[in-house]
Amino acid sequence: MAVVPLRAGAEHRLPAEVTSFIGRRRETTEARRLLSVARLVTITGVGGVGKSRLALRVALDVRRAFPGGVCFVELADVDEPALIGQALADTHSIRIPPSQSPVDVLIEHLADRRMLIVLDNCEHLLEDCAVLADGLLRALPDLRILATSRQPLGIASEQTLELAPLPVSGAGPLTCSAESDAVRLFAERVAAVRPDFAVTEANLPVVLEICRRLDGLPLAIELAAVRLRALSVEQLLQRLDDRFRLLTTGSRAAPPRQRTLRALIDWSHDLCTAKERLLWQRACVFSDGFTLETAEEVCSGDGIGKAEVIDLITGLVEKSVLIREEGYHEARYRLLDTIRQYGRERLAESGEEAIWRRRHRDHYRDLARKAWERHFGPAQLDWHVRLHAEDGNLHKALEWSFAEPGEAETGLAMATHLLHHWIRYHPREGRGWLAQGLALCTAPTVLRARALWGCAWMSLMQGDEAPAAAMLAECREIAARTGSDYDLAYADLCSGMLAMSRGEAATAAVLYRKAADRCRRLGDHVGVALALIRLCLARSVQGRGEEAQALGEEAVAVCEAHGDVRYRAYALMVLGIEAWRRGELQRAAALQKQSLESNRVMDDYTGCGMNLEVLTWIAGSEERYARVARLLGILKSPPWSDDVSMVEFRWLRRHSRVCEAEAVKALGTKAFSAEVTRGARLAPDEAAGFVLELEAPEEPVPAASNGQVPPLTRRETEIARLVSRGLSNKEIASTLVISPRTAEGHVEHILDKLGFSSRTQIATWLNEQTRNGKA
Incomplete structure (x- = not known):
């Protein structure tokens, strides 16, 4: 028992600090x-x-x-x-x-x-x-x-x-991450055992990954640093999958529970009740955290009643085993990777890992199916956000399905049900999952046909026309054999997209019309909307303006009848393109801005990027070349920049090139570049205000009335506070229900606005503002 005597009077005898104190x-x-x-x-x-x-x-x-x-x-x-x-x-x-x-x-x-x-x-x-x-x-x-x-x-x-773990990543250039508290701690502790060691541009990515894998936990980082007496940073990283065997060389003078990583977590484990330990090990099947409802469904049974889960989660949060985070309308819980690995070992020792991995997969299989059924309509945003928060769990469920004998078809069905999630957020990844499932499930079934046109769609989004054409041909053959009009309709839709990407608007229009007619007969309203939106664009390109206008308005009506926001935004977008082609510039701009506002609500920056391109054409037609240049600058910066868009839209991007050339000629190279730079430096909220041509921006007012800290906007202040709490861009995105790309853009603009190079500087500045009563 270590005690420090205190003598009478004002003398203070505290343990001396024998190593440097980093951050905090x-x-x-x-x-x-x-x-x-x-x-x-x-x-x-x-x-x-x-x-x-x-x-x-x-x-x-x-x-x-x-x-x-x-x-x-x-x-x-x-x-x-x-x-x-x-x-x-x-x-x-x-x-x-x-x-x-x-x-x-x-x-x-x-x-x-x-x-x-x-x-x-x-x-x-x-x-x-x-x-x-x-x-x-x-x-x-x-x-x-x-x-x-x-x-x-x-x-x-x-x-x-x-007390949260030390922040690992910095913002801006990779080298700024060398200033993060976790990296600084690692570097100083390694230097104590290897004086020649330094974090360099070459080894920084490996050091960052070590610190991330160790969750930014100071003791784990210090134990890992000691291992560099004998290992390189690359060897250390490779061995972190077995971290409890690796991190066993703490100070001999430290308390026993702090000499090894396992002893440290054993101490927490011993403090838990038997049922809390049981829930802990079952919760290790989750990846990106989970909700109370999910835990009740997946982790209950065989010793844990469903009604007991809430009390067990509360106990694990209070014991600092689970971390509570704000989710979308509900709390989420997660385990640090080190805590999860410890629980996973316990679960493996119990011999029940396969049972709970299957329970986990089944839950997310059902979630994917429900999302497929409800992705069109008023609940669309809720489902998009929910699936986005569950990315890690969806991946884990798919991995298990494709690795477990006899489960590949379930995995392929799940990957197919997530099609609209992939298209919205992860087209490359979604294509990979579908391709993996298609390689394992070769029988000519309806499921394979559906997966084929889904995979073809995402191939087209990446510009890969040849594999898309082959998949669509096989899809048609299977759909004809099985009598699946649904899959024939979507084969027509995707074939129209392929034709349009090749500049064959007339062929595309025929295919889109066939797809729309089939979907009407099937009562598939989302298919009707998707086909009409694309048919509107095809007719507009052909110069058949009256028909294009009617088709676009019909698409808007279908979406509004079912309370859908996302596809209505795309219908307004193509109507705006047609208005621009007619020379109705004011109406075209109004339609694009209306579409843009909906896309921002849906956090659909692919759609936002297309809106910005069309607004650039409109500004060019109005000979507002400074605006053209600044819009092009905004398009180059997160979160607006995106290399994915509607397949058919790529064919129209020649208008952007023409616009840019005209702006350079009108302004001169130097002035054009200056405006592009100004656009690229705008914060997301400021960029939106410029794009939408709102009235003069709000002047900063004291924090007491609107919660912002000059010179930051309200949203930037909110994000700065999350940065100061040590949250990563991904965690900020989850907390605020925005995309990681949006969060990254905000953080970069905060750094630029304040003249800082690291997240630590943001936290320090905000603390000073708080002390001075400005935050």
Whole structure:
């Protein structure tokens, strides 16, 4: 039991810091603030995240504010609840008579002192630490307590500070990531055992991946750093799949639970109840986290009742095993990769891994099917967002299906049901999954026909016409043999897309008309809308404006009748193209802006990019060449830039090239480039305002009235706060229900606007604004 004696008076004897303290500026500031307003502050977090180190740093920083002294009590080695009070008494050389309560004796000796007590590692004696802290705080009004625990003490006066792992990635150029706290810690700890080591541009990607794989956990990073005495960074990374065997060389002077990574997680495991351990290992089948509803469905049964899941999740969150995050209308939970790997080993040892992997796959198979059935209509956005949040779990379910004997057809059906998700977010990846399933499922079934035209669609999105044509030919053959009008309709639709990409508008129009007619007979409203949108564009290209106008309006009506937003936006887009071709520039711009606003609501930046291109043509027709140049600049920057679009639209991009050439000629190369650069530097919200030609932008106002910090917009302020919490771009995207590309664009513009080069600088700046009352 390690205790640090505190002598009378204002002398403070705290453990000396023997290694450098990296990062944690925001958390240190917040802990100090909480101590100024609360009498009990508990730093919580997963094992190895640095709670004790932060508590020590805070105690050192605030010691002058406590003339009665500061004492640090390490409880990790205290096994008996009765010894907690004695451990604290020992710091003051107080003898507690057997007949007296430790709390009463401590109250008598500590009366009238303004002092701080640090209770380190309370989690295994939680209730007794809570009773001691409550008793002392009630009797000693000038006392403050700073506790560390994997779980809050749970008393009324407590304020908690949840400590997250160190941020790993920086923003902007890759080399800026070398400034991230996790990389700095790794570099300094490696230099202690290998003085010649330095993070370079060559090894930075490997170092970053090591830190990511270790979740930014300081103790895990420090244990890994020691291994570089014998290994290269590449060898270390290769062996992290077996990290519990690898990371076993901690300091001999450290407590036993901190000498190896396994011992660290064992400590957390031992604190859990039997059912919490069971849920922990079952939850390891998830990848990108999960919701309560999903856990109830996948993890219940065989020892865990469905109604028990909510309490078990709450317990695991409180013990810092599960991390709670804000999702879309509901909380999500995830395991750090190290925690997941530990649980996965336990699950494998139980012999039940295949059972729970199948349960996981079945859940996401059903989710994919429901999404397929509901992707057209008022619930479209909800389903898009839900599937996007489940990307990792969908991949894991597909991997299992294609690897498990006898499950390939289920995997192919699942990949096919996710077609609209792939088209929206991941066409290359979706094509890969469908191709994998098609290679395994070669029988000429309806399922294969459906997968063939879906794979052909995504091949066309990538400009691969030859494989698309071959797949569509096979699809037609199977659909004719099986009598599937549905698949013949979509073979016609995709064949029309192929013809249009080749510039054969007349052929495309015939195929689109056949597809629309088949879909009407089948009652497939989304097929009708998709065919009409494309038929409108084909007729417009042919110069048959009146027919194109009627077709576009019919597509809008179909979408509105079913409450659909996304495809209505595309119908408005093609109507806007036809209006531009007629010279109705004002109407064309209005239609594109209306479409753009819907695409932004749907977070569809592929659609947004097409809107911007058409608005560029319109500006060119109006001879507004500075606007042309700035729109082209916006198109080059995230999140607007995208190399995927409607297949048929690529054929029309010659208009963009003509527009650009005319703008360069009118403005001159230098002025044109300056406007392009100005457009590329606009933040997403500012870019949208420019594109939509809104009135003068809002002037920044004090944060008290709208929550923004000058010179940032409201959204940028919100994102800056998430950056300062250590969230990655992907985590910011999940929290705010935006695409990772949108989050990346916001972060890059914040850095550019503030003149910073790293995310750490954003966090530091925001903390200063907070202290000055501006945030």
